Amino acid sequence: MNFKHSLVIYRKELMEVLRDKRTIFTTFILPIILYPLIIVGFNSIMIRQTKSLEERGATVAVQDSVNNNISRQLIQDLTKIKNYTIIPYSETTSRLYEDKDIQCIVTIRDSLGSDGTQFFKVYIQYDKSKEQSRMVFNKLSEQLSKTEKELQKELLQSFGISPDFLNLIDIRERDTSSAQKKMGMYLGMFLPYIVIMMLFAGASIVAADLVAGEKERKTLETLLVSSVGRLEIVCGKYLTIITLAMLNMIINLFSISFSLKFMLANQSAEMAGVSLPLNAILILLIAMIPLATLFAAILLSISTFSRNIKEARSYEQPLLIIAMLLGMVSFFPAIEINNLMALIPIVNIALLFKGVLINEFTISQILLTIFSTVVLDVIAIIITIKLFNTESVLFRTEEESGGLKVFKRKPKTFFNPYxxxxxxxxxxxxxYYLGSYWQAKDLFSGLIQTEIIIIALPVLLILRLLHLKPKEVLRLKNPNWNSFLLIPFIAVSAQIIVSIISQLINIVFPFPEKYLEALSQLYKMNETPWKVFMAIALLPGICEELLFRGFIIRFFEKYSVRWAVVISAILFAAYHLDPFRFVPVLLLGLLLGYLAIRSGSIYASMFSHIIINGMAFVLVTYSNTGWVKFIAKDGENLNYWLIVPALIIFCLSLYAFHKVTAKGEEKCVE
Structure with missing residues (x-):
């Protein structure tokens, strides 16, 4: 690779982008103008509107059901509230309240205590959805509290007791946080989310145009036949996206920070003159670079795969939603950066950003965040390079991109990633909707309906409609019986390994008690053991394998069988809708995919899946028997020493399986 050639491509792409006035305006000029107008202007409007509501006042109707000196004093004190009109309750009050002519209705009642003491109850009827009504409620509550204290003082004095007894404990706060840390707390709630979104937006502005746009303009072919290599082209375009994403993010960051600082300084004199230290800004910028490279690599892959800009934009939308949801973690006050969170993409950057703003982070968290993001970045850029070197992907036709019209014309083109x-x-x-509904009504029948009607039946119907052969597509072929005899050794040892991995995850990131209770209910249904085994082992082993290792894996085999196994395993783990078991299920999905592809028969993965689920069922159901107690220390968690024999058996049996099986099919069914 000649890096000078990459720099030539980089300069070319950068100059083309910077010649576009619309890109210049949206990337550099608009953020400088927009955020001060929105944030400062919005704050000014809010202050003015609040003042206007206070000056407008309110009309309050009072119904006095007690009518004694104390109740009359309560009403008299309510009239002291500025701009408030107090009127007696009448027959028309309810209609006036519905017409919004009256904002609140106050009802005063009394009751007697066990010793005959008279107590007063004040009911305030108001519309909590209205800003003015909430303000009126707060004003009334504040005034009634003042009156209550005055009445308490008068009562104590009448008994010759000092009113100071009402304040036996005087609570005074001593805030040890600095003004800078308080500003960091405010900014840390939503600034990471905004910056992540702006970083994604800055990258997506140009990413779709760099490859998909050139395909649409028919200029990519000219670039490909030049002396510049494809790896150099990818690097040049990659650097262009990173540069513009970082520039857009930096401009947005400073514009937002300046506007928020101005707003907070106007609201509190303590915040005036406070600014983030230079080292915090540098840490944030360094931490954002890996995320920018990750977004750039993923968006460049999407642009390379897409036939035109419109298709690229449609693929970007799910990624935007995922980034948005993960970035929103900064809004949750109880979630902070730690070594585990530092491994989750996007979430790690959002929480690190928040931690830096309040000066609560460690160097190890920064390094873990950068390392985990860079690993994903490298994977994404490798995929981009592979796509760029694959002619069938780079110049896909309409038939290869899917669509109902294409299915009708050529059903065999059905199997593609889209x-x-x-x-x-x-x-x-x-x-999520129908399966959850069925299982909520009755867990046992709901599981059976889910496996048959939602998972297996649609697969068979689609193959029937497209006139495809189920035996060929789903790999319904007789297995090599020598390899089939090895499946129990592979499955049992694999289940032990992933169970111990799950236990280790539980130590680092404890599972919620409600989650563990719900999981245990799955194995303790009020049915006979063989029925439970059928619902959680036999049917899932058959139906889920038909869907994932028989059907879904076919969509991704055209370009790479290995990637088909990996992608189907990821989708298999996601389909379980269980974030706590995502990693163990992903590992099992990889194993099941390998067994199906290597043997060329889905029966191998079905048999393994049934054994894996069945073993979990046996361990929970017969946890009190002697042999289960031997391998499980508390009837649930396996003994950690089992990992050693399990690894040995797994490696030996998998090696033997590899030797006795012929390599499976690597091409999509045509």
């Missing part, structure tokens, strides 16, 4: 993701998304939505 259709695979689309089908999985629909299946996931149906599972």
């Amino acid at each position: 259709n695979g993701i689309l089908y999985f998304s629909i299946a996931l939505i149906v599972l």
Whole structure:
């Protein structure tokens, strides 16, 4: 690779982008103008509106059901509230309240205590959805509290007791936080989310145009036949996206920070003159670079795969939603950066950003955040380079991009990644709504309905409609019986390994008690053991394998069988809708995909899946028996020493399986 050639591409792409006046305006000029107008202007309007509501006052109707000196004093003190009109309750009060002519209705009642003491109850009827009504409620509550204290003082004095007894404990706060830390707390709630969104927006502005746009303009071919290599082209375009994303993010960051600082300084004299230290700004910028490179790599992959800008934009939307949801973690006050959170993409940057703003972070958290993001970045850029070197991807036709019209014309083109993701998304939505509904009504029958009607039946119907052969597509072929005999050794040892991995995850990131209770209910249904085994082991082993290792894996085999196994395993883990078991299920998905592909028969992965689920069922159901107590220390968690024999058996049996099986199919069914 010649890096000078990459710099030539980089300068070329950068100059083309900077010649576009619309890009210049949206990337550099608009943030400088927009945020001060929105933040400062919005704050000024809010202050003015609040003052206007206070000056407008309110009309309050009072119904005095007691009518004694104390109740009359309560009403008299309410008239002291500035701009408030107190009127007696009448027959028309309810209608006036519904017409918004009256903002609150106050009702005074009394009751007697066990010793005959008279107590007063004040009911305030108001519309909590209205800003003015909430303000009126606060004003009334404040005034009634003052009156209550005055009455208490008078009562104590009448008994010859000092009113100071009402204040036996005087609570006074001593705030040890600095003004800078308080500003960091305010900014840390929403600034990370905004910056992540701006970083994504800055990258997406140009990413779709760099490859998909050139395909649309028919200029990519000219670039490909030049003396510049494809790796150098990818690097040049990659650097362009990173540069513009970082520039856009920096401009947005400073514009937002300046506007928020101005707003907070106007609201509190303590915040005036406070600014973030230079080292915090540098740490934030350094931490944002890996995220910028990750977004750039993913968006460049999307642009390379897409046939035109419109298609690229449609693929970017799910990624934007994912980034948005993960970035919103900064809004939650109880979640802070730690070594585990530092491994989760986007979440780690948002929490690190928040931690830096309040000066609560460690160097190890910064390094883990950068390292984990860079690893994903490297994977994404490798995928981009592979896509760029694949002619069938780079110059995809309409038939290869999917669409209902194409299915009708050529059903065999059904198996492509776009259709695979689309089908999985629909299946996931149906599972979430319909499957959850069935299982909530009756867990046992709901599980059976989910496996048969939602998971297996649609696969068979689609193959029937497209006139495809189920035996060929789903790999319904007789296995090599020598390899089939090795499946129990592979499955049992794999289940032990992933169970111990799950236990280790529980130590680092404890599972909620409610989650563990719900999981245990799955194995303790009020049915006979064989029925429970059928619902959680036999049917999932058959139906889920038909869906993932038989059907979904076919959508991704055209370009790479290895990636098909990985992607189907990721989708398999996501389909379980269980973030706590995502990693163990992902590992099992990789194993099941390998077994199906290597043997060329889905029966291998089905048998393994049934054994894995069945073993979990046996361990929970027969936890009190002697042999289970031997391998499980508390009837639930396996003994950690089992990992050693399990790894040995797993490696030996998998090696033997590899030797006795022929390599599976690597091409999509045509």
